[in-house]
Amino acid sequence: MGNRTRARRATAIVAAAVTGFSVVVVHPGAVLAAAGAPASSPARAGVLALPTVTSFTPTSGAQAGGTAVTVRGTNFLTLDRTNPDAVTFGDVAATKFVIRSDKELTAVSPPGTAGPVTVKVTGSDGSGESTGKFTYQQGFGVEIADVQASAAGGAKIIGTVSGGTIGATAAAFRGMRISAAVGEESATVAWVDATHVRITVPPTGTAASATVTLIQAGVAGPPSTGTVDYYPVITRVSPTRVSTAGGATVQIVGEGFLGVDETDESAVTIGDAPATSFTIVSATQINAVIPEAEAGTVPVQVATATGASRASDAAKLIYRGPLTFDNAGGTQFLRANGGQHTLAVTGGTVGDSSKAFTAEKISVKWGTTKLQTAWVDSTHLRVNLPSMTTDTLTLTILQDVTAGPSATLPVAPVITNMSVTSDALAGGKSVKISVAGTDSATDFTFGANPATCKPAPRTTTAFVCTVPAATAAGPVAVGFKTGGGTSSRYTAASAFSYSELD
Structure with a gap:
């Protein structure tokens, strides 16, 4: 029995030798030795880990290279990371590659010529190629x-x-x-015909020269030889009114200011003169110190190597002489009880109309308090003042934010009300007189006639007087003196009348 078994095994071996093939027993998945190997070839056992490429994205890129391509497949861990030819696009090695896992790697495409190429990976046991093609795109020029x-x-x-x-x-x-770019800014592009496009120039923070590029599926074509030469834009200047003395800092707001050369002293001009100095704060703001100039309106301009901002109402600055109040040789005074005062202005005008006055942005301040102000005519303002107990009040006129010289005006004590405003020549009526600007009024007079007065009960600003006799009928002014000897000033409230009729 044992002999017959050995005989059958021998017969099988002989038969295998005669037919000329070898049998290799391997683990499932291993590569079998090729049929038809010589009988003298030794039996081979083992596993060949050939890398494969099953897909990649994106499937196209620029001729200049630089496209990051994600490659998927198998056995990528067999690739030698130090071998520059481990990943190739056609016959050219990838610029670089990174193995993410055994089934994925990322490769950067090298420069190539327009057309399709295979993506190939090479490991220690062999190579694998993609069935699909990576296409180098030429890109559209414009x-x-x-x-x-x-x-x-x-x-x-x-x-x-x-x-x-x-x-x-x-x-x-x-x-x-297809999309477009002007410089580094994305631009809107529209079809005109098969060989023409309409491009809408995008805004930019840098007013400089820029080329135009068309992009298709992420692939940029060659840039244009013609250029878009941007010029800066001014949309606002603040403040708009400044002193003729110069030295103020104005804020210029607009677009494209990063293209301005800070070493160019004439890049920012106020009228015909360069700014005393300027600082580029951002793409949309420049702070400039203005030079001195005569009163009037001047243009503001910002320039770069590719052009200057255009003239507009927004790009203007108004130089104004300093305004102040005229004390009219000492005759101008403020009533201690406050209220509306019409005051004369010197140093310039406040507008030929109420509308012009509003446009001039003129205001009046008492210290830090802004006072209600209205236009009267080109050289007069109506100012609403508070009641005052001081001898003087200092007022300042501002044009926008530019202040003129302060004016100190005298504050005069006045009569604010009289309970009786007329009497017979003989006098004798009792009249209650209210005053402002003092709490110790003395020496009341009706015209030239002194009156007998005493303080009213429960107040320091009212006095009860007996009307003195007069020698002639007609109007007179009632006056008094403060405890410090200052005489009151005439107002409508201090008018009194004598009559010949009892």
């Missing part, structure tokens, strides 16, 4: 005529497309997923 454009954007320019056509219809163009 040409424009040199054009100046506002840094605020919005200008429309026509570009001529090169490197192919962009669709026979607007719908076809949209399907091609």
Whole structure:
């Protein structure tokens, strides 16, 4: 029995040798030795871990290279990370690659020529190639005529497309997923015809020269040789009114200021003169110290190497001479009881109309208190004052934020009310007189006639007087003196009348 078994085994071995193939017993999944190997070949056992490529994204990139491609497959851990040819695009090694896992790696495409190439990975046991192709795209070029454009954007320019056509219809163009950029800013692009596009210039923080680029599916074409030359824009100057003495700092607001050369002393001009100094705060703000100038309106301009801001109502500055109140040779005074006062202005005008006055942004301050002010005419203001107990009051006129010289005006004691305003020549009536500016009024007179008075009960600002006799009928002014000897000033409230009739 044992002999017959050994005989059968021998017969099988002989038969295998005669037919010329070898049998290799391996673990499931291993590669079998090729049929037809010579009988003298030794039996081989083992596993070949060949890398494979099953997919990759994206499937296209720029000819300049630099596209990060995610490659998926198997056995990527067999790749030699130090071997630059472990991942290739066509016959060119990837710029670099990073193995994420045994089934995924990221490779950066090298520069290439337009057209498809395979993605290949090579490990210690062999290589694997993609069945799909990675396509190097040429990208669409675009040409424009040199054009100046506002840094605020919005200008429309026509570009001529090169490197192919962009669709026979607007719908076809949209399907091609073409976008545009002006410099580093994304721009809106619209179809005109198969070889032309309309590009809307985007806003920019840097007023400088910029080329135009078309981008399709992330692939940028060559930049235009023509340029968009941005110029800065001024949208606001604050304050708008400044002193002719100069030295104030104004804030210039706009777009594109990062393109301004801070070493160029003439980059910011006020009228015909450069700013005394300026600082670029941001793309939208410049702080400038103004030079002295004559009264009037002047333009404000900001310039870069590619253009200067345009004139506009927003880019103006008004120089004004300092305004103050005229004390009229000492005759101008303020009533101690306050209220509305019409005051004369010197140093300039306050506008030819109420509307012009409002536009001038003129105000009046008492210390830090802003007072209600109204226009009377080009050289007079109506100012509402509080009641006062001081001998003087200092007022300042401001034009926007620019203050003129302070004016100190005398505060006069006055009569604010009389209970009786007329009497016969013989006098004799009792009259209660209220005063402002003092609590110790003395020496009351009706015209030139002294009166006998005494303080009213429970108040320090009212006195009861007996009307003195007069020698002639007609109006007279009632007056008094303060405890310090200051005489009261005439007001309508201090008018009294004598009559010949009893």
